[in-house]
Amino acid sequence: MYKFLARPLLFRFTSDYAHDLTVNTAKAAGKNKALLQALRTAYKYENPALSQNIWGLQFKNPVGLAAGFDKNGTLATTMESIGFGFIEIGSITAEPSTGNPKPRSFRLPEDQSLINRMGLNNDGASTIARRIKKLQLDIPLGINIAKTHNPSIFGEKALLDYKTSFDLVKDLADYLTINISCPNTKEGKTFEEPDTLDELLQTLNISGDSALPPVLIKFSVDLESSQLKELIGVCENHAVSGYVATNTSSKRLNLKSPVTKINNIGSGGLSGQAISNRSTEVIEQISNLTHHDKTIIGVGGISSGQQAIDKIKVGADLLQIYTGLVYEGPSLVKKINKEIVKYLERKGMDHIYEIQRPKSE
Ligand SMILES: Cc1cc2nc3c(=O)[nH]c(=O)nc-3n(C[C@H](O)[C@H](O)[C@H](O)COP(=O)(O)O)c2cc1C
Numbered sequence: 001m002y003k004f005l006a007r008p009l010l011f012r013f014t015s016d017y018a019h020d021l022t023v024n025t026a027k028a029a030g031k032n033k034a035l036l037q038a039l040r041t042a043y044k045y046e047n048p049a050l051s052q053n054i055w056g057l058q059f060k061n062p063v064g065l066a067a068g069f070d071k072n073g074t075l076a077t078t079m080e081s082i083g084f085g086f087i088e089i090g091s092i093t094a095e096p097s098t099g100n101p102k103p104r105s106f107r108l109p110e111d112q113s114l115i116n117r118m119g120l121n122n123d124g125a126s127t128i129a130r131r132i133k134k135l136q137l138d139i140p141l142g143i144n145i146a147k148t149h150n151p152s153i154f155g156e157k158a159l160l161d162y163k164t165s166f167d168l169v170k171d172l173a174d175y176l177t178i179n180i181s182c183p184n185t186k187e188g189k190t191f192e193e194p195d196t197l198d199e200l201l202q203t204l205n206i207s208g209d210s211a212l213p214p215v216l217i218k219f220s221v222d223l224e225s226s227q228l229k230e231l232i233g234v235c236e237n238h239a240v241s242g243y244v245a246t247n248t249s250s251k252r253l254n255l256k257s258p259v260t261k262i263n264n265i266g267s268g269g270l271s272g273q274a275i276s277n278r279s280t281e282v283i284e285q286i287s288n289l290t291h292h293d294k295t296i297i298g299v300g301g302i303s304s305g306q307q308a309i310d311k312i313k314v315g316a317d318l319l320q321i322y323t324g325l326v327y328e329g330p331s332l333v334k335k336i337n338k339e340i341v342k343y344l345e346r347k348g349m350d351h352i353y354e355i356q357r358p359k360s361e
Pocket of ligand 1 (some may be wrong): 300
């Protein structure tokens, strides 16, 4: 239905306009009880084989909404109704931001990929925190925090900027993701340096505050294995609870789209099929570096059950989608879950846990 009706219509508009239209429609749907019920009826898929208890939280299925789709916490109810197992709101930043000027998102249909340079547009942590307080969800809620998109906020001020958002939402989230890998800010990814990451995790007192929900770190898909090893070392010293792998790519690899088109688009983070395999490699590296002992949310180019399974096999416990949703529509959540269950049946497995290598815990 989405592919034959909604997508051809949406793809007539620019990616930015289609995105705004989708967000506004999903926001309106969230206020309409009858529509929410219709969505639940159409998209609900439950199977005990997919249900997992992680950090004491019940995930009815492993497919979550990736950060960036619901930046302001206005779509969570609608997203729950289309069957997501969990939702990550954000990235939120301490100060509100309108983000980069449009155009700032671009489709690459030949590659089932997107390039975006949204620039962390969001209503700001305090407004979003007030909104989140009113949410009533039956699924786990993650909140993703980034540094305010403003190059004059750096050094000590950048640490405090993260802390401001962190303190505002730490009691409202089931888990928190620290996004250190946004490719779309003028100042670059300064916290993907081991020393600055160490300072950040100290400032947030990750290992010292036992009242915190699980805290995860989100990495770029572009990190080399040596960089990843150093950064994981820092994170493990601070006893983080897990990792989100991965964010988008600043590179332009694995693309079929014409080079002139890519060059005309300019800077931005590449997501979707073009980063799928590399993202799986990063998940595997993180799983090996952490001795398969930490929760990993696998994200990057998932648009089928097989791609989800590939990520689970190498260490992902949970999954997230964004670009797949744009190309495949809301039924993708159900499709992935059903395909995982079919795989379990084919392999004579009883539960999703069995796809992965055993954990030590
Ligand atoms: C338009 C767009 C905006 C995004 N915004 C954010 C963001 O604010 N914070 C974040 O951590 N990731 C953000 N992401 C990255 C996604 O959460 C995800 O890590 C990445 O797109 C790879 O997954 P995918 O291939 O399923 O899209 C964004 C991605 C897209 C396409």
